[in-house]
Amino acid sequence: MIQCTEIFSQPNEYDPVIAMVKGSFSLREVLLNPDHILLMKEDVTLRHKAQEAELIEGLSRDLHYTQVVLNAARGSQTLIIVGNLREIAEKINGES
Numbered sequence: 001m002i003q004c005t006e007i008f009s010q011p012n013e014y015d016p017v018i019a020m021v022k023g024s025f026s027l028r029e030v031l032l033n034p035d036h037i038l039l040m041k042e043d044v045t046l047r048h049k050a051q052e053a054e055l056i057e058g059l060s061r062d063l064h065y066t067q068v069v070l071n072a073a074r075g076s077q078t079l080i081i082v083g084n085l086r087e088i089a090e091k092i093n094g095e096s
Contacts, residue, residue, distance in 0.1 A: 001031040002092055005082040007046070007055070025055045030079065032068065034092045038076060039069040042085050053058065 001012055010024045043065040051061050064084035070077045 003086065003089050004032055004091070006030045007082055008080065012069055025083050027056065027059075030081075032070070032079075032081075036071045037068060037092065039067075040088060041067050042083060043067045043080055046080060065091070070072070085091055 006028050008028065008055075010026055012023045035049055046055075047063075049078045050063060050065070051054065056063060063082055064087075066081045066083060066085050066088045068079045068081050068088070070079065083091075
């Protein structure tokens with residue numbers, strides 16, 4: 001198992017003051033089973049969003065994010081892991 005940090009979206013809520021739906025992000029530690037990884041790719045959308053506005057207070061805007069698609073019992077599940085694609089691949093391959 002590989003320990004990583006996942007960034008995930010909290011449930012959205014409507015803010016009547018700004019008349020918009022507000023979303024927030026949180027972090028949590030996850031353990032990935034490398035045998036269940038189907039695909040990994042850079043999450044450029046989240047990276048651009050992070051560069052425009054702080055996702056989580058104190059979290060660097062220069063971080064990279066990687067989508068990891070896992071083979072699940074009923075299809076697939078996608079997690080967004082903090083870190084660039086190469087770093088995550090090296091961690092999974094035991095190179096770091």
